[in-house]
Amino acid sequence: MLHCKDVAEKASAYIDNELPIRTRLSMKMHLFICYKCQRYIKQLKITILSLAGLQNYQTDLPSESVSKELLDAFRKKYNT
Numbered sequence: 001m002l003h004c005k006d007v008a009e010k011a012s013a014y015i016d017n018e019l020p021i022r023t024r025l026s027m028k029m030h031l032f033i034c035y036k037c038q039r040y041i042k043q044l045k046i047t048i049l050s051l052a053g054l055q056n057y058q059t060d061l062p063s064e065s066v067s068k069e070l071l072d073a074f075r076k077k078y079n080t
Contacts, residue, residue: 002030007037011044 013019
């Protein structure tokens, strides 16, 4: 059976249904008993769906000078 680290490494392939049947069954067995990995897979699916929804979202990015000003202000405030 797989460990949590294995599930994390194979999560994307699992969601995309790209794993060999044996590995997929091992993942299902692990997910059946591990609520933390169940939650991880669920969060990953939600993230993928959310990002897919942003595909057509248009935004105006700040200019390079505005980005630099924001970064400088952040560094000044947090002394980084």
